[in-house]
Amino acid sequence: MNRVSKISIPDANLAGTEEFAERVSQYVRATVDTGKYRPPLLPHVAIRLNTIASKLDVEISEVENTVIRDPSIAARIVSVANSALYSRGTPITSLRASIMRIGIPMVRDVAFQVVTTSKLFRVPGYTERMTSIFGTAHAAGLIARQVNVIRSADTDMAYLCGLLHDLGEAVILSIVAEAFSGKAPLPALHDLQLGIKRHHAFVGSYVCDKWRLNDAVVDAVLHHHDPSRSGHKEKMAHVLGVTDLLLAHAGIGMDWQPITKAAEYRFAELGIGPEKLPNLLRFAESLGAPPISVENITGGG
Numbered sequence: 001m002n003r004v005s006k007i008s009i010p011d012a013n014l015a016g017t018e019e020f021a022e023r024v025s026q027y028v029r030a031t032v033d034t035g036k037y038r039p040p041l042l043p044h045v046a047i048r049l050n051t052i053a054s055k056l057d058v059e060i061s062e063v064e065n066t067v068i069r070d071p072s073i074a075a076r077i078v079s080v081a082n083s084a085l086y087s088r089g090t091p092i093t094s095l096r097a098s099i100m101r102i103g104i105p106m107v108r109d110v111a112f113q114v115v116t117t118s119k120l121f122r123v124p125g126y127t128e129r130m131t132s133i134f135g136t137a138h139a140a141g142l143i144a145r146q147v148n149v150i151r152s153a154d155t156d157m158a159y160l161c162g163l164l165h166d167l168g169e170a171v172i173l174s175i176v177a178e179a180f181s182g183k184a185p186l187p188a189l190h191d192l193q194l195g196i197k198r199h200h201a202f203v204g205s206y207v208c209d210k211w212r213l214n215d216a217v218v219d220a221v222l223h224h225h226d227p228s229r230s231g232h233k234e235k236m237a238h239v240l241g242v243t244d245l246l247l248a249h250a251g252i253g254m255d256w257q258p259i260t261k262a263a264e265y266r267f268a269e270l271g272i273g274p275e276k277l278p279n280l281l282r283f284a285e286s287l288g289a290p291p292i293s294v295e296n297i298t299g300g301g
Contacts (some may be wrong), residue, residue, distance in 0.1 A: 081101045160214075
């Protein structure tokens with residue numbers, strides 16, 4: 001008998017109790033540990049773009065022929081290319097020109113932003129929370145990329161790491177929603193917080209691994225709440241650690257919590273000294289007002 005069969009779906013009559021929260025937490029972890037949970041399959045376009053972005057030598061025609069298979073991704077790429085961040089004053093409508101303008105890593109990032117926010121994770125009953133998760137995820141991607149810009153590090157994987165770093169919460173909500181579908185009212189979010197706090201990093205990294213994403217992404221998602229446990233040379237777990245601090249500083253997706261002097265060592269570990277920190281704070285603050293929209297991947301306003 002496997003672990004999932006031993007841990008049944010928690011009794012909804014216990015909702016609101018510590019016991020219920022504990023049982024939900026155990027059920028979520030058991031569902032993933034035993035392989036009962038199967039992550040949604042990435043669309044072929046996203047899989048292909050992830051592979052292409054890892055190549056050293058790529059023909060633009062290969063990227064274009066891949067993107068054109070998904071009109072929603074193609075349309076978003078053209079939109080991004082004409083945004084304030086990338087526009088050079090002359091509007092473009094060509095997909096090929098748009099790809100050349102924003103670059104292949106950003107094309108991949110746009111594809112993942114589209115598929116995660118509008119295709120893979122739709123959880124009736126938790127719609128408002130899912131919208132908040134992916135709005136915050138988009139801001140996290142922008143901030144993570146900016147952190148790497150400030151520390152003069154490779155930005156190719158930064159947005160994707162930020163976008164997916166709390167993917168585990170969305171997965172946990174989908175696991176719970178499936179478990180209670182047709183059986184009982186969905187548990188309130190406060191009953192899920194224990195399981196989310198305990199398991200979202202592991203669950204998110206599990207899905208990233210199943211999707212065969214870069215090991216820097218898998219490691220960063222797994223260790224972003226405890227970067228000291230990461231030995232990856234890219235230090236993306238450390239980047240996500242300060243990204244969370246910056247999100248809190250700007251009040252994006254969580255209660256406002258300004259960065260204190262005591263937390264500045266986290267930035268120093270990445271080579272970001274006191275003279276560079278104000279630029280990051282201003283960048284994060286600019287994303288906090290007006291509210292982040294998942295429709296805007298550029299960060300350019």
